Amino acid sequence: MKAFVVSYGDLAKLIDEAKKSYTIYGPVRKGGSYVFSRVDGLGDMELNYNRTILPPKKFFHLPYEVLMKFKLRDGFEIEAEAKAEPIMVFGVHPCDLNAILRLDEFFSRKFEDPYYLSRREKSLIVVLNCRGAKDEYCFCASLNTGPIAEGGYDLALTELEAGLFLLEVGSPKGDELVEKLNFPKAEVEHLEAKERIKAYAKNTFHRRADFEGLVPAPLDHPVWEEEAKKCFSCGTCSLVCPTCYCYDIYDEVGLSLKEGIRVRRLDSCQLYEYSEVALGGNFRRERKARLRHWMTCKFGGAGGGRYSSCVGCGRCISLCPAGIDITEVASKLKEVVKYA
Amino acid sequence: MSKRLEVPYISRVEGKGTLEITIKGSEIEELKLRIFEAPRFIEAILVGRPYYEVHEITSRICGICPVTHQITALRAVEKAMGVKVPEHIRKLRKLLAIGGILSSHALHLFLLALPDYTGHPSVVEMAKAYPGVVKAGLRIKEAGDGLIELIGGRSVHPVSTVVGGFTSIPTQRKLESFKATLLKAKEEALKVSDFVLDLDFPDFERKCEHMALHKPNEYPVNEGRVVSTEGLDVSEDEYRKYVYEVQVGYSTAKHSLVKGRGSFMLGPLPRVNLNYGNLSDDAKEVASRSKFKFPCFNPFAANVARLLEIITLIDEAIAIIDGGELEGPSRVKVEPKEGEACALTEAPRGLNFHSYKFDERGFVTYASIAPPTCQHLRNIELDLMEYLKGYVHESEKEIARRSEMLVRAYDPCISCSAHFLEVKVKKG
Amino acid sequence: MGKLRIGVFKFTSCSGCQLSMLRVNEQLLNLLNLIDIDYWVMVSDVKGKGPYDLALVEGSVSTPEEIGEIKEIRSRSRILVALGDCATYGGLNSIRNYMSQREVEKLVYENPTSIRSTTVRPLDYYVDVDIYLSGCPPDTSTIVEVIKDVALGVPPRLPKYPVCVECKLSENECLLIKGEPCMGPVIKAGCGALCPNLGRICEGCYGPAVDPNAESLLDKWREIGLSEREIVCKLRKYAGLSKEFKRWSGL
Structure with a gap:
């Protein structure tokens, strides 16, 4: 090298x-x-x-990107936007x-x-x-x-x-x-x-994170309830997370109703809409469930438990308006895991 | 034989109003401009609110001229708290207010009033016949909206305004680059000036007191002395000594009257009449081509006055930007304290008066607001009485059309009904 | 596809929502390819009786007459949109619901006998509302989006999530963390974080986000030093009547 x-x-x-x-x-x-x-x-x-x-x-x-343009004429014309x-x-x-x-x-x-x-x-x-x-x-x-x-x-x-x-x-x-x-x-x-x-x-480094053994995480641990009381479900943690990739795709149609764009937008599992399905059904209606989902994803849920997708940048802690701290939650959970 | 005529929902004005006219023979027996805008009690809801919310709430008096209600409230609050804002904040507020007037005037003149003169029911139809004129109007409105957004963040109910200044102010560079939009808008205004000047304005004059702010070296917008064509010349603090509100028994609204005289007119025409010398050169040139000679007492000439103000205020905005020195701290610190103060500014439609009292923690204990439309409502009625004399024998439709046109020339902003009353309709 | 026949109505309000619609400026002429204005008093003399494909209603209901009118409009409209906070939540007008009506009237009028106003209500207190387009005023492009969506026959995509999402994506410093009483975490997005982008705290003009954690925010505000009275004022401004804020706005 x-x-x-x-x-x-x-x-x-x-x-x-x-x-x-x-x-x-x-x-x-x-x-x-x-x-x-x-x-x-x-x-x-x-x-x-x-x-x-x-x-x-x-x-x-990108937080917001146009994936393609489309035109509704006799058929369906698309033009990919990749520059x-x-x-x-x-x-x-x-x-x-x-x-x-x-x-x-x-x-x-x-x-x-x-x-x-x-x-x-x-x-x-x-x-x-x-x-x-x-x-x-x-x-x-x-x-x-x-x-x-x-x-x-x-x-x-x-x-x-x-x-x-x-x-x-x-x-x-x-x-x-x-x-x-x-x-x-x-x-x-x-x-x-x-x-x-x-x-x-x-x-x-004074702050340490130990996520091992937290996938699957104890789902009924009181820490989830405690943190959910503070949490705003504002999505900051996942939006500023360097590894969170969840996104949403939708179409925006022009005033002529004959052409439009397909958009990809950064999404967050902390938002109520994220887990909402047709007719208003929702898999994670409770704040607690959303918070728990994100943290366990970072603990390693996304990688099937093989590796943590957290890189320790500290953004989710320093930018959380509610003062929630993933490393603190992990250590509380570890107590239970250790003695289980 | 008496006929009763009702114009329900006067259209192309901002808000809800009706007009009832009772004609007996060739006499107008009764004429009522009735506002049935639901009262919103803005003054009441202000009581008990903190000083830093006042302008945010008064902004919602009117979605057409939120800027003026913000600035008037801010000035009054700052006076009560003993705060003086630096010169660059004063200039930026003037730019903001200019944006508000441009937007409001363009909306009124090109989208709401012009169809009266071209014979169309609305701008939609008019746009087909005169696309260039409508586009010009929309561009001027865009410049006004854009200027408000540049300084205030949002054209309807701006957000960066706070007691003591702004939460953030645009860079000189951003202001410079907005000049192109302003220049373009002015070009449009000059281009359509012939069209506006040549409109078939009704020949009608009624001498009445015209009142406006006046400043020696600038076109008055956010401050000045109150002057009138009858010789009034007082400061804003003395205003209430000379102009008082009355709740007339039969009436639809609190009328404002000048002590010892009576009703008066506010808005673009009185402003031009009383500040003709402060019009910009290009505006004066346009004025010289008008069939109206200023001072002018034909209420329909307000439409020409709007055009003259559009040109003058664009010129002033450009001069303010060119003058520089618009950067500095965005706000000064304000500590709440007990006090009271009033402020008077020129809203697009005329003098706007706010007055407040605060307790020692800065909560409002008293609020009084007199927006222009309220103040000169009586004058509109008197104009109508006089103007319609010549048309009593016309068809009801024609009388209605002519009355609406005159009411519209005042550009009444009925949403500003901070305190319009609603009365039972007297049956004919 | 035929044009949408629209009606725009104003109840107890400031006209700002209509002005936000008119903010389309030059695009107005394009928008007119999509809609026929059947009723819009501010813009046109044409006073059509519908039926309307789309009724956009600004303002809250605050007089006995308005109760009848909104029911009438509902019966003549296929899709009814509550345009803005007054229509959606009661808006700023609703502040007076927390005061005695006599007291309110006396503060404004010397002789209030002829005043005929009732408690301020949002539209859906009296009629079914199909689409809520909150904001004081709602953003121009969002209004246009909704008109397009109705024309296409699809439900509009309106955010329910809080302002923080837009604020973070604008890379603003968190004003709440800096010790300012921002409402962003409990307020619906859609403004593009307009105020925080300009260094101003969110004042809440888009109304409550879905499932807002107001209790947690109130704790923060108390930490910052807001008095209980200021807290009530904040929650009682644009959407005090909403089910989300009602509990804290002082009734």
Whole structure:
């Protein structure tokens, strides 16, 4: 694997080079928070960010997208809408990268999703490894999804010391971009420095998550009732979750009633409508059932219990208006599981 | 022989009103503009509400001119709380109010009033005959709506307005880029000016007191001294000393009267009459081509006045944007306290008066609102009495048509019936 | 497919819903390819008696006359839409239901003997409503969507979920977490999180979301420092009569 040592100035060069082929997105400040947003250069970005409000999934699994246009004439004409543009997402944290890798897996199962995959194919992801927990909400270390990325990126950066980065190449696409730039090659000492940072970083996490044995979760545990009392069923947890992929598809018809678009919109299992069927039937009418569904899905329900689909980014905890904490719920459930 | 004529549901006005006219021989025995808009008791529901909700609630007095009811309430609340907003907030509020007037005037003139003069039952039919004129009107309305949205977030009941300023304000760049829309709207207004000026306005004049705000160096919208064609010149705080409300026994509404004189007219025509010097050059040029000479006392000329205001206010909006210095803190801090204050602004239809009292925690203890339509309702009746004299022998249909046209020229916003009464109909 | 014959009616309200409809501006001419205006007093002199394929009714019912009128309109309409909060919940008008009628009248009129208004009610207190299009005012494009859906004969897709969904997708910072008394978590989406996008708390003008957890929100507001009186004012603003908020709005 190729690796280089680059300065802050080199990173600016990297972005300038990338701008020739990609639109660049990176973390920028929004009030007291951060969002991934279009940037002109490195100066627009805030590299020392904790987490963005929406994860990078918004670039690949869009909150709202037009799947196709249709016309009702003599028959039914459709025109697929798939115009993926090349984008570079700069400064992705390892937790978010791992989330993208899970989405990759999901959208390329038996039925491949051409919309998602074409956007992924055109994208270039530059990971920014974390030198430690960004704040009290981070818990990637206990799920092995951070703080240092182990692969799956195009390029990865680790800040070795102020203004000096290790740049690792993880894909041919990443290679293609950096090869023209003649950055100095990394020496063993640099790789060792990274290992030291990794060893240190892992121990900076106060929050831990242990979801093992929680699929299936105890369904009648009182914690569900307690949390449901606080929960607004507002969907924030799943909308900001980097691995939640549930969506809804519907048609919007134009004023002529002769043409329209088919739309895909990000959905959330926390919403009442999500589990609603014809004639108003609903499989998860109770708030408790919806909350429990989402958490058990994150515990590993979605992966058939084989792996947790939580990457420990901390968004669902830090952004929950009701103050619900998945790690706390898990530990309460574990008590029961342990003694069962 | 007496005939009684009723125009049920005056159409193409905002709200519900009927007109009852009793004609005996060639005399109009009785004439009643009856509002049967259900009363909404806005002043009553304000009592006990916190100061920061007042403008949000008064906005709902009227969906056509929510901006004016917000700004009037905000100004009154701020006065009562002893808050002064910085200059850039004052300018942005003027832009917001200009948006409100553009939208309202365009709606009224092009969509509701013009069909009177082209002989169509509604804009739907008129659009087939004069698509260009209707499109021009819709574009001007779009510019007005767009300006409200740019500053207030929503054209009907804006949302970013708060006591002390705004929750967020647009960047200078965004305002700059809106200029194109304004310029386009002005171009449209100039293009259709001949069409509007050449309309067959009835020849009718009735001298009455015209009242409006006045400012020396700008077209008055959100503030100014109250002046009239009869020499009134007072501040908003003195307004109630000179203009009082009466609940007339038979009447449909609280009328407003000037002490010692009587009813008066508000709205675009009095504003133009009393602020002619503040019209923009392009507006003056259009005015010079009109058959009306200002000051003018033909109520139908209000339609021309609307066009002149559209042009002037677009010019003012552009000047405000060009003048810059519109950025700064979006709001100033407000601490509730006991107090009372009133404020007077120019709604699209004329003077809008709000007055409030608050307790020490900032809850409303008293509210009084006099929207323009209420205030000059009596004047509409008097105009009708005079105008219809010449038509008493016409068919009922014709009398009805002419009366509706005159009522509409006032653009009465009957939804503003913060306190319209409903009376039993006196049987003929 | 023939054009929809529509009637637009106003009860006790501010006309804002009709204005929101007229906000289509230039699209109005396209919309007219879809509808025939049989009755819309604000726009047209034509005062058709129906039957209407679609009646859009703005306002709450607050006088004895209006009770008769809404029943009459219902009998002449295939689909009846409650347009806006006044029609759907009673709206801002309903604030006065919490005061004594005499007191209300006396606050406004010196001589209230001729006032004939009753308790404020939403339309469905008196008649069946087919579609509820809440909002103060409802969003223009949503009104157009509903008209299209009625023309197509499909049930409209109106969100029941809370404003937070739209707010999060707009990547706003949560105002509630920042200590402001936002109503977003219990209020229906459809506005595109208009207010939070501009830094203003949700004031609740779209009415209650489905199954709102008002109790939990009230706890938050108390933590923030809202007085009980302010809390009641908040819940009693646009939809105090709704079954969702009734319990807390003070009756």
